[in-house]
Amino acid sequence: MQIIPEPQNLTGPASNPATEVVVVGEALVDIVVSPRGTVEHPGGSPANVAYGLGRLGVPTALLTSIGDDHHRAAIERHLASAGVELLADARPGVRTATATATLASDGSAHYDFDIQWELPRITPTTLPKILHTGSIATFLEPGAAAVRALLEQVHRRCVVTYDPNVRPALLGSQAQATATFEDIVPLTDVVKLSDEDAQWLYPSLSIQDISRRILELGTGLVVVTRGSEGSMLSTRGAQVLVPSVTSAVADTIGAGDSYMSALIYGLLQTGVDRLTPGVLESLGGRATKAAAITVRRAGANPPTSDELLAELPEHQTA
Numbered sequence: 001m002q003i004i005p006e007p008q009n010l011t012g013p014a015s016n017p018a019t020e021v022v023v024v025g026e027a028l029v030d031i032v033v034s035p036r037g038t039v040e041h042p043g044g045s046p047a048n049v050a051y052g053l054g055r056l057g058v059p060t061a062l063l064t065s066i067g068d069d070h071h072r073a074a075i076e077r078h079l080a081s082a083g084v085e086l087l088a089d090a091r092p093g094v095r096t097a098t099a100t101a102t103l104a105s106d107g108s109a110h111y112d113f114d115i116q117w118e119l120p121r122i123t124p125t126t127l128p129k130i131l132h133t134g135s136i137a138t139f140l141e142p143g144a145a146a147v148r149a150l151l152e153q154v155h156r157r158c159v160v161t162y163d164p165n166v167r168p169a170l171l172g173s174q175a176q177a178t179a180t181f182e183d184i185v186p187l188t189d190v191v192k193l194s195d196e197d198a199q200w201l202y203p204s205l206s207i208q209d210i211s212r213r214i215l216e217l218g219t220g221l222v223v224v225t226r227g228s229e230g231s232m233l234s235t236r237g238a239q240v241l242v243p244s245v246t247s248a249v250a251d252t253i254g255a256g257d258s259y260m261s262a263l264i265y266g267l268l269q270t271g272v273d274r275l276t277p278g279v280l281e282s283l284g285g286r287a288t289k290a291a292a293i294t295v296r297r298a299g300a301n302p303p304t305s306d307e308l309l310a311e312l313p314e315h316q317t318a
Helices: 045-055 070-081 143-154 176-187 194-199 208-216 255-270 275-294 305-310
Strands: 003-005 022-024 028-034 037-043 061-065 085-088 098-103 109-114 123-124 130-134 159-163 190-194 221-225 231-234 239-242
Touching: 022 045, 028 045, 028 070, 037 045, 037 070, 045 061, 045 070, 045 130, 045 255, 070 085, 123 143, 130 143, 130 255, 143 176, 159 176, 159 255, 176 194, 190 194, 190 255, 194 208, 208 221, 208 231, 221 255, 221 275, 231 275, 239 275, 255 275, 275 305
Parallel strands: 022 061, 022 130, 028 098, 061 085, 130 159, 159 190, 190 221
Antiparallel strands: 003 123, 028 037, 098 109, 221 231, 231 239
16 A cells, blocks of 8 residues: 655655555554553554554554654564554654553553644555554544545545544543544444443443444444453344453453454455355454463564464364
Protein backbone atom coordinates (compact mmCIF):
# COMPACT_ATOMS: atom_id res chain seq x y z
CA MET A 1 0.00 0.00 0.00
CA GLN A 2 1.55 3.25 -1.11
CA ILE A 3 0.20 6.34 0.59
CA ILE A 4 0.58 10.01 -0.14
CA PRO A 5 -0.53 12.91 2.07
CA GLU A 6 -3.26 15.11 0.65
CA PRO A 7 -3.42 17.31 -1.22
CA GLN A 8 -0.03 18.29 -2.68
CA ASN A 9 2.87 16.72 -0.79
CA LEU A 10 3.87 13.62 -2.76
CA THR A 11 6.87 12.67 -0.62
CA GLY A 12 5.05 10.88 2.18
CA PRO A 13 5.77 7.34 3.38
CA ALA A 14 5.12 4.43 1.05
CA SER A 15 4.91 0.78 1.96
CA ASN A 16 6.32 -2.17 0.05
CA PRO A 17 3.91 -3.29 -2.70
CA ALA A 18 4.17 -6.85 -1.30
CA THR A 19 2.66 -5.73 2.02
CA GLU A 20 -0.41 -7.84 2.80
CA VAL A 21 -1.67 -5.96 5.87
CA VAL A 22 -1.47 -2.28 6.77
CA VAL A 23 -2.27 -1.43 10.39
CA VAL A 24 -3.29 2.16 11.13
CA GLY A 25 -3.08 3.50 14.66
CA GLU A 26 -1.01 4.50 17.63
CA ALA A 27 2.39 3.20 18.65
CA LEU A 28 3.49 3.96 22.18
CA VAL A 29 5.65 2.75 25.04
CA ASP A 30 4.03 0.70 27.80
CA ILE A 31 5.52 1.49 31.20
CA VAL A 32 4.64 -1.55 33.29
CA VAL A 33 4.61 -1.06 37.04
CA SER A 34 4.42 -4.20 39.18
CA PRO A 35 5.65 -5.40 42.58
CA ARG A 36 8.78 -6.60 40.76
CA GLY A 37 9.64 -3.10 39.50
CA THR A 38 9.12 -0.97 36.41
CA VAL A 39 9.80 -2.16 32.86
CA GLU A 40 9.23 -0.41 29.52
CA HIS A 41 7.92 -2.21 26.42
CA PRO A 42 6.97 -0.78 23.01
CA GLY A 43 3.21 -1.17 22.65
CA GLY A 44 -0.10 0.37 21.70
CA SER A 45 -2.88 -1.87 20.44
CA PRO A 46 -2.39 -1.23 16.68
CA ALA A 47 1.39 -1.54 17.01
CA ASN A 48 0.92 -4.78 18.95
CA VAL A 49 -1.33 -6.15 16.20
CA ALA A 50 1.24 -5.22 13.55
CA TYR A 51 4.03 -6.81 15.60
CA GLY A 52 1.95 -9.95 16.11
CA LEU A 53 1.33 -10.22 12.38
CA GLY A 54 5.03 -9.80 11.70
CA ARG A 55 5.82 -12.58 14.16
CA LEU A 56 3.36 -14.78 12.25
CA GLY A 57 5.27 -14.12 9.03
CA VAL A 58 2.76 -11.74 7.44
CA PRO A 59 4.26 -8.84 5.41
CA THR A 60 2.93 -5.93 7.48
CA ALA A 61 3.31 -2.16 7.71
CA LEU A 62 2.25 0.19 10.52
CA LEU A 63 1.00 3.66 9.64
CA THR A 64 1.35 5.76 12.76
CA SER A 65 2.63 9.01 14.27
CA ILE A 66 5.40 9.15 16.85
CA GLY A 67 7.67 11.75 18.37
CA ASP A 68 11.33 12.41 17.67
CA ASP A 69 12.70 11.11 20.97
CA HIS A 70 14.37 8.09 22.54
CA HIS A 71 11.09 6.17 22.66
CA ARG A 72 10.89 6.31 18.86
CA ALA A 73 14.12 4.33 18.54
CA ALA A 74 12.78 1.63 20.86
CA ILE A 75 9.59 1.33 18.80
CA GLU A 76 11.55 1.18 15.53
CA ARG A 77 13.81 -1.61 16.84
CA HIS A 78 10.86 -3.54 18.21
CA LEU A 79 8.87 -3.48 14.98
CA ALA A 80 11.92 -4.17 12.84
CA SER A 81 12.65 -7.30 14.89
CA ALA A 82 9.37 -8.74 13.57
CA GLY A 83 9.91 -7.46 10.04
CA VAL A 84 7.22 -4.77 10.31
CA GLU A 85 7.66 -1.71 8.13
CA LEU A 86 7.15 1.57 9.99
CA LEU A 87 5.28 4.28 8.08
CA ALA A 88 5.78 7.31 10.30
CA ASP A 89 7.46 10.68 10.08
CA ALA A 90 9.13 11.86 13.28
CA ARG A 91 7.36 14.82 14.87
CA PRO A 92 9.98 17.17 16.37
CA GLY A 93 9.06 18.57 19.76
CA VAL A 94 6.32 15.98 20.32
CA ARG A 95 6.59 13.22 22.92
CA THR A 96 6.04 9.66 21.79
CA ALA A 97 2.92 8.44 23.57
CA THR A 98 3.17 6.36 26.74
CA ALA A 99 0.76 4.12 28.62
CA THR A 100 1.54 3.35 32.23
CA ALA A 101 0.14 -0.09 33.10
CA THR A 102 -0.11 -0.86 36.81
CA LEU A 103 -0.45 -4.60 37.34
CA ALA A 104 -2.71 -6.13 39.98
CA SER A 105 -1.90 -9.40 41.72
CA ASP A 106 -4.01 -11.38 39.21
CA GLY A 107 -2.05 -9.98 36.25
CA SER A 108 -4.76 -7.57 35.10
CA ALA A 109 -3.67 -4.05 34.17
CA HIS A 110 -4.93 -0.51 34.85
CA TYR A 111 -3.77 2.09 32.28
CA ASP A 112 -2.91 5.79 32.40
CA PHE A 113 -2.14 7.44 29.05
CA ASP A 114 -0.01 10.35 27.83
CA ILE A 115 -0.86 10.63 24.15
CA GLN A 116 -1.38 13.15 21.37
CA TRP A 117 -2.75 11.54 18.22
CA GLU A 118 -2.31 13.21 14.85
CA LEU A 119 -2.17 11.66 11.40
CA PRO A 120 -2.00 13.48 8.06
CA ARG A 121 -4.83 12.80 5.64
CA ILE A 122 -3.57 10.29 3.12
CA THR A 123 -4.56 8.82 -0.21
CA PRO A 124 -3.69 5.18 -0.97
CA THR A 125 -2.37 4.44 -4.46
CA THR A 126 -2.22 0.68 -3.94
CA LEU A 127 -4.06 -1.40 -1.38
CA PRO A 128 -3.16 -4.25 0.96
CA LYS A 129 -5.33 -7.33 1.30
CA ILE A 130 -6.42 -6.20 4.77
CA LEU A 131 -6.37 -2.82 6.48
CA HIS A 132 -6.72 -2.93 10.26
CA THR A 133 -7.36 -0.08 12.64
CA GLY A 134 -8.70 0.56 16.09
CA SER A 135 -8.17 1.69 19.63
CA ILE A 136 -7.30 5.27 20.55
CA ALA A 137 -6.57 6.14 16.91
CA THR A 138 -10.25 5.89 15.93
CA PHE A 139 -11.56 8.04 18.80
CA LEU A 140 -8.96 10.71 19.63
CA GLU A 141 -8.95 13.84 17.49
CA PRO A 142 -7.49 15.26 15.36
CA GLY A 143 -6.06 11.96 14.11
CA ALA A 144 -9.36 10.07 14.27
CA ALA A 145 -10.79 12.18 11.44
CA ALA A 146 -7.88 11.19 9.20
CA VAL A 147 -8.36 7.52 10.05
CA ARG A 148 -12.05 7.70 9.21
CA ALA A 149 -11.31 9.47 5.92
CA LEU A 150 -8.91 6.66 5.01
CA LEU A 151 -11.53 4.03 5.81
CA GLU A 152 -14.01 5.81 3.56
CA GLN A 153 -11.48 5.56 0.72
CA VAL A 154 -10.58 1.88 1.14
CA HIS A 155 -13.92 0.38 2.22
CA ARG A 156 -15.10 -2.19 -0.35
CA ARG A 157 -11.67 -2.04 -2.01
CA CYS A 158 -9.95 -4.21 0.60
CA VAL A 159 -10.99 -6.04 3.77
CA VAL A 160 -11.21 -3.70 6.76
CA THR A 161 -10.90 -5.03 10.32
CA TYR A 162 -11.57 -2.98 13.46
CA ASP A 163 -10.95 -3.39 17.18
CA PRO A 164 -12.21 -0.43 19.26
CA ASN A 165 -10.13 -1.57 22.27
CA VAL A 166 -12.03 0.87 24.45
CA ARG A 167 -10.04 3.10 26.82
CA PRO A 168 -12.74 5.02 28.74
CA ALA A 169 -10.30 7.52 30.28
CA LEU A 170 -9.57 8.90 26.79
CA LEU A 171 -12.98 8.74 25.16
CA GLY A 172 -15.14 11.39 26.77
CA SER A 173 -18.75 10.39 27.33
CA GLN A 174 -20.02 6.87 26.75
CA ALA A 175 -22.71 8.20 24.39
CA GLN A 176 -20.18 10.10 22.30
CA ALA A 177 -17.82 7.12 22.11
CA THR A 178 -20.65 4.79 21.07
CA ALA A 179 -21.70 7.23 18.35
CA THR A 180 -18.12 7.32 17.05
CA PHE A 181 -17.93 3.53 17.11
CA GLU A 182 -21.22 3.22 15.24
CA ASP A 183 -19.99 5.73 12.66
CA ILE A 184 -16.98 3.52 11.89
CA VAL A 185 -18.62 0.07 11.89
CA PRO A 186 -20.36 0.48 8.48
CA LEU A 187 -16.91 1.03 6.93
CA THR A 188 -15.64 -2.35 8.17
CA ASP A 189 -15.91 -6.03 7.31
CA VAL A 190 -14.86 -7.46 10.69
CA VAL A 191 -15.26 -6.02 14.18
CA LYS A 192 -13.54 -7.64 17.14
CA LEU A 193 -14.07 -6.40 20.70
CA SER A 194 -13.82 -7.72 24.24
CA ASP A 195 -16.89 -8.35 26.36
CA GLU A 196 -15.77 -5.43 28.56
CA ASP A 197 -15.64 -3.16 25.48
CA ALA A 198 -19.05 -4.38 24.36
CA GLN A 199 -20.71 -3.87 27.72
CA TRP A 200 -19.17 -0.41 28.16
CA LEU A 201 -20.48 0.67 24.76
CA TYR A 202 -23.92 -0.96 25.26
CA PRO A 203 -24.49 -1.36 29.01
CA SER A 204 -28.15 -2.34 28.70
CA LEU A 205 -27.71 -5.11 26.11
CA SER A 206 -26.59 -8.73 26.30
CA ILE A 207 -23.53 -9.89 24.36
CA GLN A 208 -25.80 -11.63 21.83
CA ASP A 209 -27.86 -8.46 21.33
CA ILE A 210 -24.70 -6.37 21.03
CA SER A 211 -23.40 -8.67 18.30
CA ARG A 212 -26.70 -8.39 16.44
CA ARG A 213 -26.65 -4.61 16.81
CA ILE A 214 -23.15 -4.36 15.33
CA LEU A 215 -24.06 -6.68 12.45
CA GLU A 216 -27.11 -4.53 11.73
CA LEU A 217 -24.80 -1.53 11.37
CA GLY A 218 -23.23 -3.18 8.32
CA THR A 219 -20.17 -5.21 9.21
CA GLY A 220 -20.00 -8.89 8.20
CA LEU A 221 -18.38 -10.59 11.22
CA VAL A 222 -18.48 -9.69 14.91
CA VAL A 223 -16.06 -11.36 17.31
CA VAL A 224 -16.48 -10.90 21.07
CA THR A 225 -13.69 -12.22 23.29
CA ARG A 226 -14.78 -13.25 26.79
CA GLY A 227 -11.59 -14.10 28.65
CA SER A 228 -11.79 -17.49 30.33
CA GLU A 229 -15.21 -18.07 28.72
CA GLY A 230 -13.73 -18.13 25.23
CA SER A 231 -15.05 -16.11 22.31
CA MET A 232 -18.18 -15.75 20.23
CA LEU A 233 -18.03 -15.27 16.46
CA SER A 234 -21.21 -14.11 14.73
CA THR A 235 -22.29 -13.43 11.17
CA ARG A 236 -25.81 -12.83 9.89
CA GLY A 237 -26.15 -16.53 9.17
CA ALA A 238 -24.12 -18.29 11.86
CA GLN A 239 -22.81 -18.05 15.38
CA VAL A 240 -20.18 -20.20 17.08
CA LEU A 241 -18.78 -20.31 20.60
CA VAL A 242 -15.08 -21.13 20.85
CA PRO A 243 -13.86 -22.31 24.27
CA SER A 244 -10.86 -20.81 26.00
CA VAL A 245 -7.49 -22.53 26.29
CA THR A 246 -6.20 -23.39 29.75
CA SER A 247 -3.04 -21.38 30.42
CA ALA A 248 -0.96 -20.02 33.27
CA VAL A 249 -1.11 -16.22 33.36
CA ALA A 250 1.93 -13.97 33.70
CA ASP A 251 -0.12 -10.91 32.68
CA THR A 252 -2.85 -10.07 30.20
CA ILE A 253 -1.02 -7.29 28.34
CA GLY A 254 -1.40 -7.74 24.60
CA ALA A 255 -3.61 -10.85 24.77
CA GLY A 256 -6.47 -9.23 22.85
CA ASP A 257 -4.03 -7.86 20.29
CA SER A 258 -2.51 -11.31 19.78
CA TYR A 259 -6.02 -12.65 19.24
CA MET A 260 -6.57 -9.92 16.64
CA SER A 261 -3.29 -10.66 14.85
CA ALA A 262 -4.10 -14.35 14.62
CA LEU A 263 -7.64 -13.58 13.46
CA ILE A 264 -6.27 -11.43 10.62
CA TYR A 265 -3.73 -14.16 9.85
CA GLY A 266 -6.62 -16.58 9.44
CA LEU A 267 -8.70 -14.16 7.38
CA LEU A 268 -5.84 -13.82 4.89
CA GLN A 269 -6.29 -17.52 4.21
CA THR A 270 -10.09 -17.79 4.33
CA GLY A 271 -11.30 -14.41 3.13
CA VAL A 272 -14.61 -12.98 4.39
CA ASP A 273 -17.04 -14.27 1.75
CA ARG A 274 -17.61 -17.84 3.01
CA LEU A 275 -17.61 -17.70 6.79
CA THR A 276 -19.28 -21.03 7.51
CA PRO A 277 -19.53 -22.31 11.10
CA GLY A 278 -16.51 -24.54 10.44
CA VAL A 279 -14.45 -21.61 9.20
CA LEU A 280 -15.52 -19.50 12.18
CA GLU A 281 -14.48 -22.25 14.60
CA SER A 282 -11.08 -22.51 12.92
CA LEU A 283 -10.56 -18.74 12.99
CA GLY A 284 -11.59 -18.47 16.63
CA GLY A 285 -9.61 -21.51 17.73
CA ARG A 286 -6.36 -20.26 16.21
CA ALA A 287 -6.83 -16.77 17.66
CA THR A 288 -7.64 -18.20 21.10
CA LYS A 289 -4.42 -20.21 21.06
CA ALA A 290 -2.43 -17.08 20.19
CA ALA A 291 -3.89 -15.21 23.15
CA ALA A 292 -3.21 -18.15 25.49
CA ILE A 293 0.44 -18.25 24.49
CA THR A 294 0.75 -14.50 25.01
CA VAL A 295 -0.67 -14.44 28.55
CA ARG A 296 1.95 -16.99 29.63
CA ARG A 297 4.66 -14.41 28.97
CA ALA A 298 5.31 -10.94 30.36
CA GLY A 299 4.28 -7.98 28.22
CA ALA A 300 2.89 -8.02 24.68
CA ASN A 301 4.86 -11.03 23.47
CA PRO A 302 2.82 -12.83 20.78
CA PRO A 303 3.64 -16.20 19.22
CA THR A 304 5.46 -17.00 16.03
CA SER A 305 3.68 -19.10 13.44
CA ASP A 306 5.71 -22.14 14.52
CA GLU A 307 4.67 -21.65 18.15
CA LEU A 308 1.05 -21.17 17.19
CA LEU A 309 0.98 -24.40 15.22
CA ALA A 310 3.15 -26.52 17.53
CA GLU A 311 2.62 -25.45 21.12
CA LEU A 312 -1.11 -25.88 21.60
CA PRO A 313 -2.65 -28.88 19.83
CA GLU A 314 -6.41 -28.81 19.32
CA HIS A 315 -7.16 -31.22 22.19
CA GLN A 316 -5.82 -28.74 24.77
CA THR A 317 -8.92 -26.56 24.63
CA ALA A 318 -10.89 -26.22 27.84
